[in-house]
Amino acid sequence: MTTSTQSSSGRLTRKGEATRQRIVAAAAQLIYERGVTEATLEDVRAAAGVSGSQIYHYFADKQALLLAVIEYQTEAVLGLQEPLFGRMDSMEGLRRWRDALVEYQRRMQCRGGCPIGSIGGEVAENNPEARLAVASGFLRWEAAIRAGLSAMHARGELDGDPEDLALAVLAALQGGLLLTQIQRETRPLEIALDAILDHVESRTRRAGTTED
Amino acid sequence: MTTSTQSSSGRLTRKGEATRQRIVAAAAQLIYERGVTEATLEDVRAAAGVSGSQIYHYFADKQALLLAVIEYQTEAVLGLQEPLFGRMDSMEGLRRWRDALVEYQRRMQCRGGCPIGSIGGEVAENNPEARLAVASGFLRWEAAIRAGLSAMHARGELDGDPEDLALAVLAALQGGLLLTQIQRETRPLEIALDAILDHVESRTRRAGTTED
């Protein structure tokens, strides 16, 4: 209801809009690296290369900035996977998606976990507004996964509810990411995704192949 | 190396030990409800019914208390599930375990998530010592799950690596708990666990012994 991201419309000049974006990007990066509470506004200010009360000029308070960051990260996650989502309507596409996620975590040295999920866990019990923003991000993510599964279902290649399967895939991903983040190795993510994709595959009917 | 839980041996009197336990229990509860950073030592002090520098008498600093809480919650989680773990060597046992977890979350109104995992997500990137303590808790949890699967495997009822399956089950549980915590409904947990248990079941061979 309140604390919306003020002036996201054309109320800013080009320069102002750029500064605002720089603040959000810097905040997102710092929050990803250190968590919400450990990322101070002073850090954000320095990382964004702005000074003084800049942040408060563009955002009502830290809460408003956090909400902007959650939306920013949702866009980033979905945007990154967009080239893959187009092809997530086959087992081959799903396996490639799995490989890309594992490879990304490896490059990140298993740090940070999920950009959305890690924020979610941190704010869930003390920031209802942020929790809802994260929930909204998850819903969009789930819908994107479901799209591919629904396509398979529509083609008669998939047996079983795409809604349930998409949610199970997202849950396996989140759990795998958390364990990978904690243990600093990619194995949990690999095993978790392999297991759920095997499960999905067990519900596919290839031409001529029926379930047991 | 440092910051160990000082004087966990007999250096405390009975009363001192009781007070220490009260502090840990109160801290665990508050951290579960509000998260690590939002649970202040003043809150803990009041909730535990102690006063002044009591906490610092028993713990070097907040970090030492946090480590004690992580161990406490690990014991609590494993202890709570112990009656179930004994029976987690069959699909029926696993399904009962799933039902108990869902029921517990329902009673908690889907608040708090996993007592261990939620701490893990919060400390992973800014508290290496706590991260390792959580990793250790997860390993013990994973081992407990693996025990049941290994028993099934040894009896020739389960096909597939119990190590991988146990990790996948724990990941599904963590992901399901996170989504359930964020969305405040039990469906994600239900779907995530059902999916992974279906996967486990798909790797079982029904032996001739249908004893129950």
Place this chain on the structure above:
DNA sequence: CTAAAAATGGGTTGTCCAATCCAAAAATCG
């Protein structure tokens, strides 16, 4: 019973950080 050790109480301090204020500089537009 007495001395030593442990436990308790409350007050204090120093730091960190979110949030605010008051201007100055720059950009936009008539």
Place this chain on the structure above:
DNA sequence: CGATTTTTGGATTGGACAACCCATTTTTAG
């Protein structure tokens, strides 16, 4: 060009909280 709006800078304030100190009471053990 001049007026208005937007953007930028630095300094400050107020509160919260972890951590520390010392005196007092209670418990333990000889």
